[in-house]
Amino acid sequence: MNDNVLLKIKEVSHSFGAKKVLHDIDLEIKKGEFIALVGPSGCGKSTLLNAIYGTLKPERGKVLVKNGNHALSSEEEILSTNKTKKISQKFLEVTRPNRNCGMVDQQYKLFENRTALRNVSIGPKLDETSIPFRIFKPREWKKIKEQHHFRAMDILKKVGLENDAYSLPRELSGGMRQRVAIAQTLIMKPKVLLLDEPFGALDEATRESLQKLLLGMYAENRQAIKKGEDPPYTVFIVTHELNEAIYVANRILGLSQHWDWRSLGYSEHPGATIVFDEPAPVFSPDDQRDFMKFKSLQEKIYKIVIDKKTCKEREEYLRMIVELRNNKKHKDGEIDEESQI
Amino acid sequence: MIRDTISTKQRIVIGIFAVLLMLVGYNYLSYRQHQIEPKDTTIPTMTQFQEGIKQFTAVDIHGERWITKDARTTIKRLFAGLSLSLFFGFGLGILIGCKARWYAFFYPIIAFASSIAPTAAIAIFFVMVGTGFEMYVAMIIFGVMPILTQNVCDEVKNFPIELLNKARSWGATEMELVWNIIIPHILPRAIMSFCLQIGPAIVYLIPAEMLVGHDGFGYRIRLASKLQNMNIVYPYLIMLALFLIGFRNSLTELVKILFPWYSDSDSHILNFIKWLKSFYNKLKIN
Numbered sequence: 001m002n003d004n005v006l007l008k009i010k011e012v013s014h015s016f017g018a019k020k021v022l023h024d025i026d027l028e029i030k031k032g033e034f035i036a037l038v039g040p041s042g043c044g045k046s047t048l049l050n051a052i053y054g055t056l057k058p059e060r061g062k063v064l065v066k067n068g069n070h071a072l073s074s075e076e077e078i079l080s081t082n083k084t085k086k087i088s089q090k091f092l093e094v095t096r097p098n099r100n101c102g103m104v105d106q107q108y109k110l111f112e113n114r115t116a117l118r119n120v121s122i123g124p125k126l127d128e129t130s131i132p133f134r135i136f137k138p139r140e141w142k143k144i145k146e147q148h149h150f151r152a153m154d155i156l157k158k159v160g161l162e163n164d165a166y167s168l169p170r171e172l173s174g175g176m177r178q179r180v181a182i183a184q185t186l187i188m189k190p191k192v193l194l195l196d197e198p199f200g201a202l203d204e205a206t207r208e209s210l211q212k213l214l215l216g217m218y219a220e221n222r223q224a225i226k227k228g229e230d231p232p233y234t235v236f237i238v239t240h241e242l243n244e245a246i247y248v249a250n251r252i253l254g255l256s257q258h259w260d261w262r263s264l265g266y267s268e269h270p271g272a273t274i275v276f277d278e279p280a281p282v283f284s285p286d287d288q289r290d291f292m293k294f295k296s297l298q299e300k301i302y303k304i305v306i307d308k309k310t311c312k313e314r315e316e317y318l319r320m321i322v323e324l325r326n327n328k329k330h331k332d333g334e335i336d337e338e339s340q341i
Numbered sequence: 342m343i344r345d346t347i348s349t350k351q352r353i354v355i356g357i358f359a360v361l362l363m364l365v366g367y368n369y370l371s372y373r374q375h376q377i378e379p380k381d382t383t384i385p386t387m388t389q390f391q392e393g394i395k396q397f398t399a400v401d402i403h404g405e406r407w408i409t410k411d412a413r414t415t416i417k418r419l420f421a422g423l424s425l426s427l428f429f430g431f432g433l434g435i436l437i438g439c440k441a442r443w444y445a446f447f448y449p450i451i452a453f454a455s456s457i458a459p460t461a462a463i464a465i466f467f468v469m470v471g472t473g474f475e476m477y478v479a480m481i482i483f484g485v486m487p488i489l490t491q492n493v494c495d496e497v498k499n500f501p502i503e504l505l506n507k508a509r510s511w512g513a514t515e516m517e518l519v520w521n522i523i524i525p526h527i528l529p530r531a532i533m534s535f536c537l538q539i540g541p542a543i544v545y546l547i548p549a550e551m552l553v554g555h556d557g558f559g560y561r562i563r564l565a566s567k568l569q570n571m572n573i574v575y576p577y578l579i580m581l582a583l584f585l586i587g588f589r590n591s592l593t594e595l596v597k598i599l600f601p602w603y604s605d606s607d608s609h610i611l612n613f614i615k616w617l618k619s620f621y622n623k624l625k626i627n
Contacts, residue, residue: 053506053510054506054510055502055506096509097506097507097509097510098509098510099510099511099512101510102510102511103506103507103510105503107503109501109503109504109507110504111504111522111526112526112602112603113525113526113600113602113603114602122508122511122521123511124511125521126508126511126512126513126517126521127511127512127513130514130517131516131517131520131521168601168602170602184507188510188511190510
């Protein structure tokens, strides 16, 4: 098993009442990857993201995230019922929002009672200090608080909001609020940064600057890898903009409900599944943004993922995935039989 | 046109005009009543009002004035009842708002209690706590606390779940979620909800004093109205109303000062201080 894997989505399926939304999603996300999930409206992209974040428990399957504590050198997976092993196990089943994943959602809600600076600095405050510490050690807390404010100001500079650090959220425009929400998550340096259509409400100029911010983060990953260090950022972004997905990501996943489920033996539609998984070209922040460069890839993704019409490539991909899984199950079954013998 | 706006000056002038009109109307009614019955005290003249005010501001044989004694007694009862209601109502509201099991346990009791008019249940208070100070405080708590608890609970439940999840993803403990996230957000709302309960608290207290009290505003109003001395009753009612308006406005101002993010308009006190400062600076320059 690859030591670079940060997140595992194992056979996740979910439905809302009678409506089946997700079917058998099986993915691994490695350190340093920038993954864009695209798909038609209403196919279940946000549902999958919420399952990864921990605000939604999938009906079947589980989401596993690499835990911060790596006491064990073995790569044994946690059993969800075995709570005593939780602390020292390498992978933690995601059952609720946790420190390993940070999310920027579509509504970009902020704390209305805090300025932009304090909205960003509250994360480190909650993570690094406790209530008794703040009450009984006020002088030390004051020093740490100043450090948090410096860090928050740095992040706000990165997203271009240093002049609005002392504004309340109601004094900020939608785009500025979204940038504060992004800064709130960036300062926490989560293992996996989840973005749910983060640039949807922004104007083109702000969108471009934040896309370049993501490219800058990917460039930092590449520099870290060159130095032999772990890449600091892993991003999973949900977007309905194909251009954006290809521009910022190095891997594109396509989730679609438009696949030929009958040919695979289902009597009713089991939900959307992954129908596309390919690398994307990598850009640097200094490259000029030219969407014509990846027009053919865009058309390919549209044909396989978005378009309702029957698509040969889509069905071939799914057959290949089903075959691979059956082979894997067969091998696991053989190993079990041998061990019994 | 609907939703037309007028200037502050216009608003003040029209308001003063309305009050003056009311005073003129009252004086006319009083005059007409005194034409029919010269010794009437049900619609007192200004002179009769002066006499009434002299009566309750004069020092009595115990060395006290009626107004100070009654105000002290009533305010003590009111503040004791309101403070305890706020303390328990806020705490219980947070608890049941955060925890589903506590909500399932307490909510039916609170919903039932909030549906009972405390004044109608006054006999229960006689039996449980007697007719002393504790009875008035218990009545206010019984009347105010369930509604305050419900309001605080609703505010907690309406707190955006996305923000709670964000805080959890930053490593916040459950206690930190309550102390650092929920309470600062709902505090101004809880205070405004409390503000709205001051009127009902007075409504529970004054009739109780009228029924069984030996002192306080309600007691004085009962005594004066028995003798039809409305020149004492009306001023007492006006004082109660002014007290309520003053208390509510003070709390609203406090919320605007302490929680500037919550209110749409700025605090009048802070605006006045800003104006004073700019006026002083202008004078300095000149």
